[in-house]
Amino acid sequence: MTVADTGSANGDIAIPDEVARNVFIGNIAKLLDPLYNWSRRNSIWPVTFGLACCAIEMICTASSRYDLARFGMEVFRATPRQSDLMIISGTVTKKMVPVIVRLYNQMPEPRYVLSMGACASGGGPFKEGYNVVDGIDKFLPVDVYVPGCPPTPQALINGLIALQEKIDQQSIATAPWYRKDDPTAGMLPVPVLGPDLVDLRQLDIIRAKAADYEAQVTESAGVEAAAQA
Ligand code: SF4
Numbered sequence: 001m002t003v004a005d006t007g008s009a010n011g012d013i014a015i016p017d018e019v020a021r022n023v024f025i026g027n028i029a030k031l032l033d034p035l036y037n038w039s040r041r042n043s044i045w046p047v048t049f050g051l052a053c054c055a056i057e058m059i060c061t062a063s064s065r066y067d068l069a070r071f072g073m074e075v076f077r078a079t080p081r082q083s084d085l086m087i088i089s090g091t092v093t094k095k096m097v098p099v100i101v102r103l104y105n106q107m108p109e110p111r112y113v114l115s116m117g118a119c120a121s122g123g124g125p126f127k128e129g130y131n132v133v134d135g136i137d138k139f140l141p142v143d144v145y146v147p148g149c150p151p152t153p154q155a156l157i158n159g160l161i162a163l164q165e166k167i168d169q170q171s172i173a174t175a176p177w178y179r180k181d182d183p184t185a186g187m188l189p190v191p192v193l194g195p196d197l198v199d200l201r202q203l204d205i206i207r208a209k210a211a212d213y214e215a216q217v218t219e220s221a222g223v224e225a226a227a228q229a
Contacts, residue, residue: 042072047083052090054117061153080106091119
């Protein structure tokens with residue numbers, strides 16, 4: 001069956017009457033999005049990967065009692081190459097960050113990150129530790145945060161359903177994984193022990209922004225001095 005976009009006849013494209021019943025004019029991405037998103041949302045394979053006590057709850061969620069197979073998420077893969085989702089389940093130490101980012105870089109697009117628990121999202125009870133990262137979102141683009149210490153399996157499932165809802169809203173045409181302007185893509189962070197957390201991958205960017213800020217301050221100081229003179 002052929003479909004003609006009746007709205008297009010009034011828009012930029014005029015369709016001759018003799019072919020109006022035989023052509024389709026429309027947004028192909030809008031047509032494909034529901035099918036594309038439906039297939040992805042129901043086959044999210046997490047990478048087999050746990051960091052601390054939250055990982056026990058994640059493992060529990062994968063058990064028969066909670067039946068992740070209902071969502072097509074029961075296939076925990078032992079390699080990032082076959083994974084769609086990284087669940088950061090536990091305390092992230094600075095020593096582990098390069099490994100976590102390396103695994104993330106090895107995952108194919110489209111890929112997602114779920115931050116599970118207080119530690120992964122903000123450092124949790126160990127936030128002030130010299131070796132603890134106060135939030136994995138300093139290094140990875142987190143899609144869903146699940147609060148709790150630890151979050152229950154039900155809470156994790158709720159977060160996974162939230163991820164499915166997020167995938168439903170995405171479009172092939174505008175999905176972020178097709179952007180090529182991420183200056184840190186493929187780079188690995190270097191752990192620095194101590195109270196401060198600096199993403200060394202962004203050192204050049206930080207320096208450039210600091211130089212811009214310094215130039216602005218100097219310029220405004222000059223304007224003020226001229227006004228007072
Ligand atoms: S949030 Fe709580 S349960 Fe989870 S890793 Fe941290 S201390 Fe453990």
